[in-house]
Amino acid sequence: MANLLYCEFLKLKRSKMFFISVLGAMVAPVMVFAGLIKAKITEPNKVITYWDMLEQTNLYVLLLFGVIVYGVIAAYLFSREYTENTLKSVLTIPISKGAFLTSKFLMLFAWIMILTAVAWVSTLFLSIVGNAAEFSFDVIIQSLKEYFLGAFLLYFTMSPFVFITLWLKNLVTPIIATATVVLGNVALANEDLAVLFPWTSPYLIASGDIEKYKYSIEIAIAIIFIIFFIGVFTSFIYFKKQDIK
């Protein structure tokens, strides 16, 4: 498995997708930074703190941009083996389909964590550049906790996109699916039902805002893991049964 995972990283050498995804992870920090600059111009006396910057960015990442970027990465990781016709070369080595799929899921996890780190570091850097206020060690720790907990939970909601990719073998459909989910996030953000929507609840859990809602955190976590297992189960069953062309 270590070899498989290592090779997944090797496959990204010179990959434009990795570079694009890093740029994608920096979109939310840049947007928030732009907001800070605008606020400094229009309301010079307004104090914008490190916490404001980090919190805002995490909201954008977990509810909007991250869902799309992570969904596209999930689709790319799996679909490239079809588009580049590499499955027949890899599986005849032989590598079991189960191990192959597992390594892809692990790679997706690693990639999401890397992008989360990129988003956090970028936000911190831009906060310094923008002269944000109230820097403290507690802010750093708390924001790190929220970023990585949110990303960790959001990762588990990516498995349905993996199944869609394996099923339809292209990038377009998962992108449409993630865009639909983002619309769902926007529509539900201030509703109690947001807790029951697995792509919204990672942010609510990570930020602690879930306490303000009617449904419990346990229900939200249960739904996230049910979605994860449905996605993983259908992906494994489908991939194992499918002939490789």
Place this chain on the structure above:
Amino acid sequence: MDEYIIKTTNLTKKFQEQIAVDCVNINVPQGKIYGLLGRNGAGKTTTMRMLLNLATPTSGEILLFGENRRKNPKEIYRRIGSMIETPGFYENLTGRENLQIFARLRGQQQKNSVQNALKVVGLHNETKKTFGNYSLGMKQRLGIAAAIMHEPELLILDEPINGLDPVGIQEVRKYLERLCFEKGVTILISSHILSEIEQIADIIGVMHEGRLIEEVAMKELHQRNRRYVEFVVSNENKACLLLEQKFGLTDYSVHENGSIRIYNNLEMRSKINQRFVEKGISVSKINISEEKLEDYFSSLIGGGGLG
């Protein structure tokens, strides 16, 4: 009895109602080159994909190295190198980097195996070019390099010469022959080009519309399809004696109903006929066979050529 490296029994693959491979029984002996010949869509690739566990047979059995492949797939498939249709590699990586990935996944062994494989196919100097920028011929060569890199005991190659130039085709052919002859590697190779298979294969299997309609040793096939003069005589023993003693002919064969086929010195047929008659052997028929291998296969698959 030959030891078969590949043996299939009633191997069948259906896609919904369409039968792609229909009760195919292939027997590939150890250390031989087996050419699978057939038109496009005959079922060659599907058969190979089933052998390589890329497609699940609808029914039938596959024995590889004498074992049921399901019992110990990891060990069995480790001993096989393969290339199915156009080879697939990661486009953002160079040929060497691609092979390094496959070597690592295979848990490979010798450090210089990647370099050696690239040298064999003449890609060792292409250090900068990524696979996405390779020509079709280069892609094909890299596919062959990946297949031979781990020194497999069995090679399964689906149309490996596609996209290669004539020199490349000759090089690959010579290399495969050397592999088979010097290292005893068993090779299953498919093509829709008769002349290619004819030059390399020890045994030939002809597939048509999903069925294996012929499986025959090349030697036997050449024998069967050589140009010859056929005499149908009243006394074949006496005729044979005459052929050997008077004409010094040994390359002939005797068949049923007084038929004698002479494969050499065909221009002597009128003299032979004259001598037969003089010696009281009545000749009821003289026939010159003009059948070529290509005609033979055309007749097998119902005309229209192979390509």
